[in-house]
Amino acid sequence: MTLSSKSFFSLIVILLVGHAGWPTCIHAAAQKLLLTGSSTMAPLMSEIGRRFESIHPGVRVEVQTGGSSRGLHDTRRKIADIGLVSRALKPEERDLLAHTIALDGIGIVLHASNPLTALIQEQIVAIYQGKITNWKTIGGQSARITVVNKAEGRSTLELFLEYFRLKNSAIKPHAIIGDNQQGIKIIAGNRHAIGYLSIGARQQNLWATSGSGSAPSA
Structure with missing residues (x-):
């Protein structure tokens, strides 16, 4: 998708x-x-x-x-x-x-094989704060979540923090990326990863969630 x-x-x-x-x-x-x-x-x-x-x-x-x-x-x-x-x-x-x-647009992205169809904002925040560390906790497979965050100075990071009312110091990432292509490479190669990317960087082996509990329509 x-x-x-x-x-x-x-x-x-x-x-x-x-x-x-x-x-x-x-x-x-x-x-x-x-x-x-x-x-x-x-x-x-x-x-x-x-x-x-x-x-x-x-x-x-x-x-x-x-x-x-x-x-x-x-x-x-x-x-x-x-x-x-x-x-x-x-x-x-x-x-x-x-x-x-x-x-x-910016979307929260997961590997296409992830069985979850949607995430709500509270779940995304908890994942990035390290409070939810296994997909099984929110209805997925029993696997440790790999959190991918953007590096300082990236506009997508600033917008992500502003939208979810987070501080970067509160995020517990396993990987920090620069550009969208780095994020695509990591998430496409890790079935248990979560990240956020520009819609313009969309790929067939990733899918996005709206963050409101609704599945994407395309």
Whole structure:
């Protein structure tokens, strides 16, 4: 089953530029346009970059990940031409110009072989706090739960903590990941894992729960 497009919370996908506006290097010959930041945005921006290069043969578009915090850091310091951030800007970040290009969703994901059809918010919170450590406790198979969490500086972590009203220090993870592809690899290879990923990173061997006790519809 693929990840549902009706996951429990959404994130804003934005492009950042300095207050001077869009970079001017795209008008010069044999130039590179560097975009850094959110791994959630990387696949989309890589495709946009390829199309841009076909229209502007003298420009090479390079997309590097590292999390939304890197996008903010690199744009402020003019290391990157454009920053990629998958959340709304905070008040103290308004020195940058943000251009919303899409809305994405984040879903709690399990291995497709997990027999559970839904999880409620209280169960998810208890799992991430280490209060529920075996799937059997909530109606699954008798197996130790592998908790996968996102690294500091990742927008998906911030949104996850905000939505579930958790502090990162209260989470008891067995694995900490950076980008979505790392999460996919771990969860797809571990039938007893739980994590949260961008809907845009959906895979056939994972499924998502809404977090409200309802099973995904797609």
